[in-house]
Amino acid sequence: MGAKSLVRGGHKPVAIVEMTSYHLRDSRCVTGEFLATNGASPPELAVELSLEEQEIKKKMIECYRSQRLVLEAYPVKAERFRLAPEYDFSYPPHPGKLWYECLRWPITGERWRQLAVEAVTQCDEAAWA
Structure with a gap:
């Protein structure tokens, strides 16, 4: 993206x-x-x-x-x-739990995707500035 x-x-x-x-x-x-x-x-x-x-x-x-x-x-x-294939980081990479969620790290897949979408949006905005 x-x-x-x-x-x-x-x-x-x-x-x-x-x-x-x-x-x-x-x-x-x-x-x-x-x-x-x-x-x-x-x-x-x-x-x-x-x-x-x-x-x-x-x-x-x-x-x-x-x-x-x-x-x-x-x-x-x-x-x-x-x-790299085209990824849409607003969706999980696969159904079900993600490996790092099994490890009880302080970030969830949902939160990671939110942050990824924000970062992509900022890149898009910067490219058009």
């Missing part, structure tokens, strides 16, 4: 590339895989890491001690990327 605002404001279109994150599927946290989209999912690029690159990635992850429990669930053998 923000990228569209830039184009409407006279800027060249940009490709938005996304990486995998985490999501809830079948009552468990899934990492290293894209969440299925409504409709056709864009093709993804999987980059297999060498043993040396895997060791570097492990060391990088170890630097984030406060995030250790989250990051240790991520695979280190590959990185996955794809062109």
